[in-house]
Amino acid sequence: MSTTVSTGSAIDVSSLTKGSYTVSLSEAVTTKVQPYLDRADAVTTEINTNSSLLTAYQSMQTLLLSLQSATANLATEAVMGSNVFNARTAAMSSTGTAASDLMSVSVQSGTTTGSHTVVVDQLASAEVDTSATQTVSSTTALGYTGSFVLSESGMTAQTIAVTSSMSVTDLVASINGYSTYTGVSASVVSVDSTHSVLVLAGQDTNKPLTMTDVSGGVLSSLGMISSTITSTNTFSDTSSALNATGSFTVDGGTDGSGNKVPFSVSVTSTMSLTEVASAINTAATSAGADVTASISSSGALKITTAAGTQLSLSGITGTAVSTIGIPISGAANQAYGAQPSKVTVDGVEVDRDSNSISDVISGITLNLTSASASSTITLKVQPDTAKVGSAISSFVTAYNTWESYVTANEATNSDGTASSSAVLFGNQTLREASLDIDNTLTGLFRNNSLGGLGISINSGNDLVIDSSTLSSQLASNFTGAMYVFSAVASTSDSSLQPYGSNYSTYSGTFDMKVTTDSSGNVNGVSVNGDSTLFTFSKNVITGASGSAYSGLSFKYSGTGGTITVTSTQGIAAKMYQSASTYGNTTSGSVQSLVSSLESQNLLLETQYNNDVAAANNYASYLLSWYSTIESQINSYGQTTSVMKLLISQGLSSG
Secondary structure, X not given: OOOOOOOOOOOOOOOXXXXXXXXXXXXXXXXXXXHHHHHHHHHHHHHHHHHHHHHHHHHHHHHHHHXXXXXXXXHEOXXXXXXXXXXXXXXXXXXXXXXXXXXXXXXXXXOOOEEEEEEEEEOOXXXXXXXXXXXXXXXXXXXXXXXXXXXXXXXXXXXXXXOOOOOHHHHHHHHHOOHHHHOEEEEEEEEEOOEEEEEEEEOOOOOOEEEEEEEOOHHHHHOOEOXXXXXXXXXXXXXXXXXXXXXXXXXXXXXXXXXXXXXXXXXXXXXXXXXXXXXXXXXXXXXXXXXXXXXXOOOOEEEEOOOOEOXXXXXXXXXXXXXXXXXXEOXXXXXXXXXXXXXXXXXXXXXXXXXXXXXXXXXXXXXXXXXXXXXXEEEEEEEOHHHHHHHHHHHHXXXXXXXXXXXXXXXXXXXXXXXXXXXOOOOHHHHHHHHHHHHHHHHHHHOOOOHHHOEEEOOOOOEEEOHHHHHHHHHHOHHHHXXXXXXXXEEOOOOEEEOOOOOOOOOEEEEEEEEXXXXXOEEEEEEOOEOOOEEEEOOEEEEOOOOOOOOOEEEEOOOOEEEEEEEEOOHHHHHHHHHHHHHOOOOOHHHHHXXXXXXHHHHHHHHHHHHHHHHHHHHHHHHHHHHHHHHXXXXXXXXXXXXXXXXXXXXXXX
16 A cells, blocks of 8 residues: 545646756655655554454454353253253143143243143133123113122222113223223123123133122113022032031121121031031121021022122132032123132142142143143153253354364465465464363363264364264263263252352362351351352352352252362363353453554554644645745746755755
């Protein structure tokens, strides 16, 4: 590159002569301006050289970060985080209805592997009630006047006012206006042009609806409510023990002033149906509620309250309600009852409000979609070997890309000199990083750890995966594969467990002494009497920064004692550390070189700009000055001595 200056619009007097003297602008530029331009060209060459190095270092850093990213999820064994060895999957099979038709499953990372049995006995449902068929269209006035109270259990009841001009459609709009508060939505089904049905639905499963006429008997006229609950099961022998236990609360009964008076009933295993009816009557009398229980001629239990009041049950425990078959709600036409989901997990029966159950098996969410009491699902939680295999494949790709870069920067010509593309030929940082990473692999190939997983090195120094062998080994020796790649900490006491992400570089065994306070929180940690090596907060113990144990973290649930800890480093853990040491964008070795070159180029660019500016300024001055003396020469015919004086004065002043 050759830097030039601009002459602008100034007059060039280079060819002007007078007597025996030539006034040469080109000579002046060469002697006075060109040195600045030469310095600028030299600076440009240095900037270009630095920029080539900078690009090479940035590529090196990018590849190291890619290798670090590819090893990160293979490097740790902690019970938290994204460690791929903690990834879990669930396999399901069923003795009857296909398992996938009954439920789906999601499993958290780190969930304990093993098998469970699940029977979906019942799905949770929201209550849906319908009115009697109204002999008017959905837009024709019903002719009812009055008000009623409506809500879903746990929500805020609202009073719905009804006028004689309101149609079913108008009533739906009024009810839906309060849905945010009541948890109840309404809709209308047009049977035909002269018949319609009002539908009420709760928004939550296992939350019964409560509706009571306040005035005018609107709900009763609609056929929405019944003041009597009749059991769906009948008993030919009403005096024998039901062999059912549990309790329930009867809601809907009122006292003499119209105030609601709920009351609870308990059932023991020796009680008969007649005795249950008697227990209900006793409890109602004691509470002052207008509720009575009786046995029908068919052997059904009937619970009755005042007309226009809906009865319902809540607070249900045990098996008494289901054994007798008592409806939870006293809606006159119930399409779906508010009921919980019922599952039997590992032989234990549990009820939940929702069809999404996440608190029965730790780390597992059961999403129920259908019920089949005759189908037993076997749920097997196991490591997600496909995800591990994919992570190993990503690591191999990242390593091979890194090796290709190293090879390209070690390339030579036929005469042994560095190839023009080998920008970092002989570079110490590249050589050290390459040796550090390669030594990790060499050790593992020497003891056949990688070879045993089906990973080998081909003639081009690339890693190659035998997918069949890798899959087989992950299935049969998952723990062994984890030890090949991960940093693994194990303890002699289950009360001390790895916690968080383990990026420790420590390999070896040590004894940790832990003490706790009266609340069970850790108040002391030491190794060989040194209490500065670990820090702690409540029950989390962390290796102190700068100590040999930095990067190790544990969660403690014991009451104190001495525990032996063993930590090993696998290939991914070691490579993660190496890649971080050299490639880290804050503290890595390559970043130091990048920052240094960037700083140098900033200074060189300033120097270049200063040199070019000085050259341009001098050239502009010379052009202006030579234009001036041209005019003087032409006007006055100066002598040679005078011309020399003018020129020398001009050059010296520039």
